[in-house]
Amino acid sequence: MKFICESAPQGLRIPTAALNLSHIPYGGKVELHTLDCALVLLKGQLTAPELISVAKQLHNTAEELYAHLAKVCGPCEGCEESGCPYDALEEESIDLPGYLRQEAGIPEDAKLCAKVHEASGSVIISAAGYRHDLRDVPLELLDIFGDAGSCLGELEEHMILEDIIYGS
Ligand SMILES: [Zn+2]
Secondary structure, eight states: OOOOOBTTBBOOOOOOOHHHHHTTTTSEEEEEEEEETTTEEESSSOOOOHHHHHHHHHHHHHHHHHHHHHHHHOOSSSSSOOOOOOHHHHHOOOOOHHHHHHTTTTTTTEEEEEEETTTEEEEEOOOOOOOOGGGGGGGHHHHHHHHHHOOOHHHHHHHHOOOOOSSS
C-alpha cells in the first residue's frame, strides 16, 4: 500500500492508517533506515519470520521499481539498426591516465567520450556532457532488460537526461 505524504521543515507525519497496515505498534521504538532518496521504517523488534518477510517484501519492492523502469522504457523496436547500446558498453570504457586528465582539466570522476577524426588518424578524448549512462546501470538490471526485450536505448536516454520517470 502506498501513501503520499508531504514532508515539512519539522519532519514527516506518518499516517496512523499506514502504521496500522504495517503492524507497527504504538509506543514502541521504530528503526528508520536512511537510504539515498528513500527511507525504510522498520518495527523496532522483529522475530525471525518477521525479518524474513520484511526482507522478501523489500526485494519485491526493488523488483517493482525495476518493472516500472522497464515499462517507462518500453519494448525495444529497432535499436539494433542504430547500434544497440548494449554492444557499445565494452567500447565505451575509455581510460585516460590521471596526469592527462589533470592537464586537460577533466575532473577525476567525469565520464569520458571519444571522437575519431579519420582524416588525421587521431582520437579526441573529452569529458562527456552528462553524469550518468548505461555504465551506471547494475548488471542484474541490464540482464532483466535484455531478457524482457526492453529498450536499452531509452534507458540510456533517461540515464543521460536524468528526467523524472517515477512519481508525479
Ligand atoms: Zn531499443
